[in-house]
Amino acid sequence: MQTLLRTPLHERHVALGARMVPFAGWELPLQFSGVIAEHRAVREDCGVFDVSHMGEVEIEGPRAHELLQSLLSNDLDRVEVGGAQYTLLTNERGGIVDDLIAYRLESRRYLLVVNASTREGDVAWLREREVRGSDVRDVSDDYALLAVQGPRALERLGLPEGKPFTFDESTLDGIECMVNRTGYTGERGVELLAMSEDAVPLWDAIISRGVTPCGLGARDTLRLEVCYPLHGNDISPDTDAISAGLGWVCALGKDFTGVSELRRVKEAGPARRLVAFVLEEGGIPRAGMAIAGGGEVTSGSHSPMLDRGIGLGYVPAGLAEPGTELEIDLRGRARRARVVRKPIYTREETR
Amino acid sequence: MTAAESYPEDLRYHAEHDWARIDGDEATLGITWHAVDALGELVHYEPPEEGAAIERDTSYGEVESVKAVSEVIAPLSGEVLQVNPKVVDAPETVNDDPYGEGWLIRIRLRDPAEAEALMDAAGYRALIDEQ
Numbered sequence: 001m002q003t004l005l006r007t008p009l010h011e012r013h014v015a016l017g018a019r020m021v022p023f024a025g026w027e028l029p030l031q032f033s034g035v036i037a038e039h040r041a042v043r044e045d046c047g048v049f050d051v052s053h054m055g056e057v058e059i060e061g062p063r064a065h066e067l068l069q070s071l072l073s074n075d076l077d078r079v080e081v082g083g084a085q086y087t088l089l090t091n092e093r094g095g096i097v098d099d100l101i102a103y104r105l106e107s108r109r110y111l112l113v114v115n116a117s118t119r120e121g122d123v124a125w126l127r128e129r130e131v132r133g134s135d136v137r138d139v140s141d142d143y144a145l146l147a148v149q150g151p152r153a154l155e156r157l158g159l160p161e162g163k164p165f166t167f168d169e170s171t172l173d174g175i176e177c178m179v180n181r182t183g184y185t186g187e188r189g190v191e192l193l194a195m196s197e198d199a200v201p202l203w204d205a206i207i208s209r210g211v212t213p214c215g216l217g218a219r220d221t222l223r224l225e226v227c228y229p230l231h232g233n234d235i236s237p238d239t240d241a242i243s244a245g246l247g248w249v250c251a252l253g254k255d256f257t258g259v260s261e262l263r264r265v266k267e268a269g270p271a272r273r274l275v276a277f278v279l280e281e282g283g284i285p286r287a288g289m290a291i292a293g294g295g296e297v298t299s300g301s302h303s304p305m306l307d308r309g310i311g312l313g314y315v316p317a318g319l320a321e322p323g324t325e326l327e328i329d330l331r332g333r334a335r336r337a338r339v340v341r342k343p344i345y346t347r348e349e350t351r
Numbered sequence: 352m353t354a355a356e357s358y359p360e361d362l363r364y365h366a367e368h369d370w371a372r373i374d375g376d377e378a379t380l381g382i383t384w385h386a387v388d389a390l391g392e393l394v395h396y397e398p399p400e401e402g403a404a405i406e407r408d409t410s411y412g413e414v415e416s417v418k419a420v421s422e423v424i425a426p427l428s429g430e431v432l433q434v435n436p437k438v439v440d441a442p443e444t445v446n447d448d449p450y451g452e453g454w455l456i457r458i459r460l461r462d463p464a465e466a467e468a469l470m471d472a473a474g475y476r477a478l479i480d481e482q
Contacts, residue, residue: 019391031391034353034391035391035418217418282397302395302417304417309395331413
């Protein structure tokens with residue numbers, strides 16, 4: 001028998017009529033009113049996602065910075081206290097153990113927000129490499145995390161504008177939380193980190209401000225439209241950051257795990273690349289489908305904004321240029337797709 | 352707007368959550384509210400070709416939601432007379448009206464006696480209550 005973990009908001013989700021599904025060992029809402037309606041709410045107004053399943057790891061001590069600089073791909077010297085950075089935990093082969101956001105809480109204290117499915121592995125990885133003067137603690141159970149995303153998110157929450165990838169300590173309707181200017185939807189918004197026991201009043205406060213509750217279904221279509229990779233699908237310990245198009249978060253000038261392999265791939269040019277594509281015929285691509293010429297779909301779905309099939313997949317480097325026509329095997333039917341520049345979806349006014 | 356749960360009395364039902372509205376030697380086929388609810392909003396319908404032969408208990412097409420794909424099982428054998436163009440263009444029509452505007456195909460029956468193996472609304476309701 002499998003026991004699924006529940007977030008502090010489980011009762012709230014059930015009361016709202018959410019369809020609950022297992023995900024990374026957790027029981028989470030797939031949808032409330034419907035994936036497409038929730039997706040549109042986030043693109044046009046704003047929505048809230050319970051992402052309390054995500055892991056939080058604190059690294060503290062006089063050598064915390066040094067430890068993370070040696071294990072994470074991006075350069076933490078460029079992050080000041082109050083700042084955050086998207087970065088990768090890499091292995092010796094340049095593969096991606098996890099992708100995460102590092103928040104610099106104090107000059108010698110960091111918070112890493114990691115994927116639920118990789119949390120235990122990440123903590124073990126960090127602990128094995130811990131040095132004297134850097135203390136690694138899994139504090140996931142202490143916190144709830146609510147992402148409020150969309151063009152009207154700040155207005156509805158009554159929060160001031162803020163620079164992306166910064167955070168501050170604040171309160172929402174009297175509830176203390178860390179307000180992070182980060183997200184996974186391509187929209188403006190915040191991720192609110194609060195103590196687990198405050199999750200219910202925080203959720204209620206957000207909902208009472210007219211924010212649409214959203215599930216994992218919309219979270220996936222939103223991130224796919226803006227081509228944010230999903231660990232376990234598009235990136236993994238067996239895919240390197242350069243081939244995945246994540247060279248921009250790899251500071252190849254510094255020393256970190258797997259850097260020499262990443263330098264080599266960059267120098268030689270990757271044999272295959274993770275590209276974004278849009279279907280030019282009907283049908284919906286799904287992870288695992290073959291792309292003619294030796295490629296494979298790693299994420300695929302229906303784009304509610306474009307109203308057609310979209311996806312991410314690895315293709316040989318020769319097929320990776322935007323505009324290249326691809327042929328995808330949709331359960332025995334060959335369907336035409338075209339490689340497009342990332343992101344797949346951009347709001348008209350910012351194009 | 353998504354339809355409310357219903358299983359009309361004038362239809363015959365197949366255990367794979369399909370319905371048939373039989374009219375002489377022709378029938379209109381579709382999927383039940385229960386199937387639509389399990390899938391969520393439909394975003395793609397892969398229909399059979401008009402003129403194709405379909406076999407009872409086997410797949411004649413696919414319907415897809417954002418998260419899932421499902422084969423559509425034929426409750427009866429026959430020849431495809433018409434594919435519903437409205438559902439090809441706007442698959443969400445099935446969510447809105449699964450037994451009306453959201454029909455999937457019309458067929459000419461090969462053997463009208465096959466209908467005897469199908470369930471009535473009460474039988475189908477009993478089946479989904481068990482599941």
